[in-house]
Amino acid sequence: MIGGITKGSCFSGCVEYVLALKEENKEARLLYSEGLLTDTPKDIVDGFECQRHLNSRVQHWCGHISLSYSPEDSARLSDEAMVKLALEYMEKMGITNTQFIIARHLDKEHPHCHIVYNRVDNNGKCVSDSYEYYRSNAICKELKKKYGLTFGENKDKVKVDRLKGRSKTRQEIYLAIQAAKRTAKDWTSFQRELAQKGISVRKKFRRGTTEVEGLSYIKNGQKFKASQVDRDGKCSYKVICNALDRNKNSQAQPSASAPRPMQQQPKQTPSTAAKIIEAGADIAESLGNAVGGLFQVGPAYDQDEEAFIREMNRRKKRKRGRSL
Structure with missing residues (x-):
């Protein structure tokens, strides 16, 4: 389980990507939504835009998180299990009392979902992003241990492409x-x-x-x-x-076949x-x-x-x- 966090100021582009509205080779499934009137893409964006005006001081009001899991956990990660993990992750991150959607992508060998949330919460306050990367890593490790999820590959084996x-x-x-x-x-x-x-x-x-x-x-x-x-x-x-x-x-160090020196020179301390x-x-x-x-x-x-x-x-x- 790995969490990737980004922030921006365009709900329409983020929702379009998460729901794979314009990419023919991608398949996405909306799993869960909260604080929005309907599940249509237009109503989701309009709902986000309406609430973010409650606080004009927040510059990056669109929050986006991707939660990726090991392919070895695919059999265990039903849509319900993925929603449960995402909700627990969000609660521990302090992303509560705000609008959000959870969508699952089906275009990769590893199971993963995307969360789009409003950084202006239902009371007009800003959802804190303080130390979010460090907190996210710690929470992901905690959830992996709690539910016995597979720890990812060694960082040296990550595919750069x-x-x-x-x-x-x-x-x-x-x-x-x-x-x-x-x-x-x-x-x-x-x-x-x-x-x-x-x-x-x-x-x-x-x-x-x-x-x-x-x-x-x-x-x-x-x-x-x-x-x-x-x-x-x-x-x-x-x-x-x-x-x-x-x-x-x-x-x-001399090799086994090389003659040993008569006397080892003392190591000189650099000036x-x-x-x-x-x-x-x-x-x-x-x-x-x-x-x-x-x-x-x-x-x-x-x-x-x-x-x-x-x-x-x-x-x-x-x-x-x-x-x-």
């Missing part, structure tokens, strides 16, 4: 990160591999320090925090650093300057793709990060001067 828009971009970034983690030995090579797939990496520094406290990834003009790409932390700065260290150490350079390093977008592969991608000069490092050094010198 089934996704659209921002969800597709996020999954592409996730897969690219996992692939780069398996081969890259340092941040330069890690960022180079992502750049070759059109993905850039940005580091977020803790205020007043050169300590990296987070990452964000950008592709096709869309920006995602590491926690948005994967909530389990697989794309976080710490996890990636650990993966790069493992790759580097595995390459450094403060080296740490600053590593923290401030960034990679350019793939010049090889932009110029027909004539150039290789290497470490790039990042004006913002260089300015940040100079500012840190300037503050240190100022404090040192004051103490004299």
